[in-house]
Amino acid sequence: MPRTLLIDPVTRIEGHAKITVRLDDAGAVQDTRFHVTEFRGFEAFCRGRSVYEMPALTARTCGICPVSHVLTGAKAGDAVLGVEPPPAARALRRMMNLGQILQSHSLSFFHLSAPDLLLGFDSAPGARNVFGLIDAEPEIARRGIRMRRFGQEVIAALGGRKIHPAWAVPGGVLGNIDPEAVERLRAEHETIVHDAKWAWARYGELVDAHPAEVAAFGDFPSLFFGIVSPDGAWEHHDGLLRFIDAEGNRVGEDFPAERYAEFIGEVADADTYLKSPYHLGAQGGAPVGPQAPGTYRVGPLARVNLAERMGTPLADAALADFRGEFGRVPLGSFHYHGARLIEILACAEQLGELLNDPELGSGPLRAEAGINRLRGVGVSEAPRGTLFHDYRVDEDGRITGVRMIIATGHNNLAMNRTIGQIAEAFVKGPDVAEGALNRIEAGIRAYDPCLSCSTHAVGQMPLVLRVEAADGTLLRELAR
Ligand code: NI
Numbered sequence: 001m002p003r004t005l006l007i008d009p010v011t012r013i014e015g016h017a018k019i020t021v022r023l024d025d026a027g028a029v030q031d032t033r034f035h036v037t038e039f040r041g042f043e044a045f046c047r048g049r050s051v052y053e054m055p056a057l058t059a060r061t062c063g064i065c066p067v068s069h070v071l072t073g074a075k076a077g078d079a080v081l082g083v084e085p086p087p088a089a090r091a092l093r094r095m096m097n098l099g100q101i102l103q104s105h106s107l108s109f110f111h112l113s114a115p116d117l118l119l120g121f122d123s124a125p126g127a128r129n130v131f132g133l134i135d136a137e138p139e140i141a142r143r144g145i146r147m148r149r150f151g152q153e154v155i156a157a158l159g160g161r162k163i164h165p166a167w168a169v170p171g172g173v174l175g176n177i178d179p180e181a182v183e184r185l186r187a188e189h190e191t192i193v194h195d196a197k198w199a200w201a202r203y204g205e206l207v208d209a210h211p212a213e214v215a216a217f218g219d220f221p222s223l224f225f226g227i228v229s230p231d232g233a234w235e236h237h238d239g240l241l242r243f244i245d246a247e248g249n250r251v252g253e254d255f256p257a258e259r260y261a262e263f264i265g266e267v268a269d270a271d272t273y274l275k276s277p278y279h280l281g282a283q284g285g286a287p288v289g290p291q292a293p294g295t296y297r298v299g300p301l302a303r304v305n306l307a308e309r310m311g312t313p314l315a316d317a318a319l320a321d322f323r324g325e326f327g328r329v330p331l332g333s334f335h336y337h338g339a340r341l342i343e344i345l346a347c348a349e350q351l352g353e354l355l356n357d358p359e360l361g362s363g364p365l366r367a368e369a370g371i372n373r374l375r376g377v378g379v380s381e382a383p384r385g386t387l388f389h390d391y392r393v394d395e396d397g398r399i400t401g402v403r404m405i406i407a408t409g410h411n412n413l414a415m416n417r418t419i420g421q422i423a424e425a426f427v428k429g430p431d432v433a434e435g436a437l438n439r440i441e442a443g444i445r446a447y448d449p450c451l452s453c454s455t456h457a458v459g460q461m462p463l464v465l466r467v468e469a470a471d472g473t474l475l476r477e478l479a480r
Helices: 042-046 051-059 066-081 087-119 130-136 138-159 179-201 203-209 211-216 257-262 300-306 313-326 333-355 412-426 434-445 451-455
Strands: 003-007 017-023 029-036 223-228 240-244 264-269 272-279 375-382 385-393 399-405 464-468 474-479
Touching: 017 412, 017 434, 029 412, 042 051, 042 399, 051 066, 051 385, 051 399, 066 087, 066 138, 066 257, 066 375, 066 385, 087 130, 087 138, 087 203, 087 333, 087 375, 087 434, 130 138, 138 179, 138 333, 179 203, 179 313, 179 333, 203 211, 203 313, 203 333, 211 333, 211 412, 211 434, 223 300, 223 375, 223 385, 240 300, 257 375, 257 385, 272 412, 300 333, 313 333, 412 434
Parallel strands: 029 272
Antiparallel strands: 003 017, 003 464, 017 029, 223 240, 264 272, 375 385, 385 399, 464 474
């Protein structure tokens, strides 16, 4: 009788989801699925609201990445007004996004993934968390906490200490950076760069310690997608969108945000609220499954693979190491961790450049205009990957339609395929070891999915793992 192993919900990722592993009669893996089970109709809730309210309103889609929604909503608003924000506003927005990527990556790597990577995927589940890490490797835990706090302080210096910093608005930003905070951040900046460099130096050792996971955590050819700067450097906020293939060749032309629907289709699945975007060009517009060539990945690994260079000295040196070791386009999703560490370094270095720029925050901060276009698309790189906000408005600037594509959605097909690979490598029959279940979760966690965002619902996950037979009988339950 086929059996179903259910991991519900996935722990140490943000939101609510479950993973099902179905075994055939011989106990071999037959099918794997990643389901997202919460939903709140946020797009409908936005209809009739002013485009000026959208950055603050969409920030409420997620308790984890409000900054990414504020910045992307403001950019969609820029497009509706038909203006480009003044240079000072653009620099401050970039600064906030760097702070957001730094703090979010620090959480993902040091708090959520480092326990597995440093203590082992089979280590005692009760200690396989940030507290266990503090006991075993206090130095890495301490530096991770410090890096995250620095990123959070950059955000607070710009947007204030509110949970949803609705500071970026259509046309620019509402306030300048706090000059006292700039002094404090300058004083701490070198320590953060040093910590980031130290963390990167440990990556090779983590890879060497986990060869089976490196091979099984989503190692397959796919497209990669994200923003690139016009000169090919790593980018996170302004620029064109690009697809590359598994060899690093451009797929089609680079394109601006408002043309995304020419290149990206979405397939809905009855099984999950998370839609699966896919690259249209590879399939001529037909819906594709997880094994199909329309699959692409976004986020740290995609951005690093897209970039010709990072654009700052230490991050460029790290990128050269990364490519020397794993090739021009590393394909394994385990390497999201390495790409995240390279991006931490780039963020730390670029924040230093901004903090020491004597022109920072000087000049106008907001371009004023009326409603000049009835549609506006904003795009930005959230820590987890490319985030689109697509607004349609009436002549008074009231929202008539909203479509969002979030990072976790872009990665949905790739995450499904990753679970299948891990299950094939580590699940042998129904008597599944705890470490195998943990690896399935960890494979998803490598993408750092934000399920709050992807379902537009805010929720706290209980920490329980369930293993069930096909008829729903509970075989095992693991609580953390
Ligand atoms: Ni989110």
